[in-house]
Amino acid sequence: MKKAPTDFRRITLLVHRMEPALAIYRDILGMQTYYDKEVSVSVPGDPPDAPKSPARLVILQCNDPYVGMLGFMQLLDASSSAPAPAPRPVDARLRPGEGVLVMTHDNVEVAYEKLKGVEGVQLVEEPRVTEFPRGDGGVFRVEGFRFLDPNGFFVDLNQTGE
Template identity: 35%
Template structure:
């Protein structure tokens, strides 16, 4: 069973939708993405990742990526609505956010007494049902280098410039980024959109 429980496809999957150091409006306009004429019925709120070791995961998500903790609580779960662990399992749930106070959050959940069984073997390649968490950062080369120091991180691609065709005939989308599995097997693409 994969350790990640929810997918942030719409909010985090397209590098062109990410925020740059110049602000979200510039990145969106440059990428050819227009605000919908009418609101859609869904906001993509959060991806929650079930982790082996909370403190190690925080070294990556808080310390390397710079996300801010907005919730850190110990809870008891039923084992029913989220089909993991056992009824009455104690968990620690940490929620982190980037620049938006409502959408695009990352949740980290660690089960204890007993801990969840870990996926084995540790993934080296993605398969059907896998997922990629794409994050936009201020300095991809720097943060990719920092990620290498977190125990359990496995790199699949060093920082490099990638060029994607623009939307609707617009300019190419240039992205500096790296790819790696986090300590629990979630594939992460850490990107920085290069100004047009």
């Protein structure tokens, strides 16, 4: 396979609540803290001459030291005191422009049980096995479930098996 000229390092999500995000992705799902600092940032949508805003940036990593990182940024200025957006209805259909965080975990059933106790988590379904056809005529099995985290991000957590 030819090497692509681009690597996808990470995605950084703007969050209203940092601690629930860390409780899920770091404490329950086991991602490791790579970076956790207060920074000054230019906020997309602000006028070009606007002063930079203080923010907390946390970057979590999984098993690769270079790619697949997940960042969370929480603004610490006056906009951070605005009320949190209303929770997304569990049955609301995803729309263009929205995304799904697809993650693999060693034990989705244990993760599911732990997520039940996190305030603001909306579990969309219980863990279940889905079968997909493979190119060789066999079947590929994935056990997983989906949830909305307290910041409204849709997550598909799965565990692969044969």
